[in-house]
Amino acid sequence: MWNKLIVLLKRQAWLGDKFIDLLIVIIGITIAFQLNEWKAKSIEEKKVGVVKNEILSDLKLDEKELNRLINNQQNKLIKLERAIEMLDDTTLRGQKFFNIHQVIYTTSYFEVRKRAYEYALNTGEFYLISDKELSNKIINYYDGVSHVDFYEDNEVERLGIFNEFCTEYFLLGKEDAPESLFRNKKFLNTFQIIYYNQGLKIAEYKNLLKLNTELQSVL
Template sequence: MINFFRKIRQKLLAKNNFRRYLTYAFGEILLVVIGILIAFQLNNWNERQKQLKLENEYYCRLLEDVRLDQVQFTELLRLAQDRLTASNQAVRLLLNKEANKLDIGMEIALSTKAIYSDFQPNNSAYEDLKSGANLNIISDKSIIKALNKYFNKVEELKSIIMVNGKHAVDILFAHDDNFANGSNQASIKVGRFATGLEEDVKKSFLINDMEKLSPVMQARLLNESIEYVSVNTRQVELFSSILSEINILEKLLHSKCN
């Protein structure tokens, strides 16, 4: 191709046709400029395609993390709802003057099960995005805004959940005699002592399934069970709030992940 254009230039010069030579030279320069512009546009297009691919990968990674959080917080909400049901049942039983230690111990154990469990949102893709200038990869800034709102809310509500859970645990462990409140009896029957204690040790505890609480202990446990209702009600509200944010974010990211 280069030899072809060189021969044309030589012929024009040989004929001393300077005007036609200038026209040809201008055309040749124009072709070179057009070629450069096309190459530049192709390069930009390739870079843009790479950026779009990377952006989509981030959307899909974020979506995967959010869906893991959906599973996690759905389970945390279910546990809180189960605890709320159990704490209401404990109050219901304690309002009866003939409350059994074993029944109450079981319901209180269920009322406080995993109430102080720690949890962490899945944020590996989000943390990766925040490193360096990666946030600029996300063209839809509403996604960044929604992510910031979600993670800030989780951190804010997590502290409240943990404080409430600790309050319930402090009440639970304030008892000096867990046989008097039925806690040990319940644990020996169906709890951790059921598997942790060896059979001969378990048999040494003569548990009377119909043994009643003392009036003083019954009054104390009634007040404490009402506290468990309060704590679990709050936890249900907070986990529901987090889950609502997750569902909003999931829909946004689902629409972006191709």
């Protein structure tokens, strides 16, 4: 009887040792998985941090350029408004009109800095951003540039039409524009469209600037 009891106790001790060994192995594997997961997450967070910082750097440059464009184009809008008021003025001839023509013919073009954004998209690192609201704001900002492009392209198109009327009289050496130019409806309509397009283009610059500063505040 005592022998059986001793054998039973030894067997239980052996099972206990094996259980402890198994438990140690399980704990070790769990810790290893957690360490690997933590390491992978840490690497992803570093990549996301780099993406955010590089996009933020581009945004700051965009903000500076947008402020410059808005200031310059608002000054142009004021000059265009004055020019429209002067269209019926018989003294708006020669050098005066040439000066207005020069103002109208100055164009603006905003080239958004997309290097960091496009690199993040191409490498897939952009999709590591877990904050979906943030990633949507980034996408909305870069998509918003297309609205600005529309008015910039429209400006160039209208200036081409406008210049057809003016080039003959100024670039061919004539000192004055004929009365018929100022009575031409197409010429006057083109002048008005350039003015309205200018206002809309500035509004889009301001909207893009708003998106820019809002995005900077959350990066």
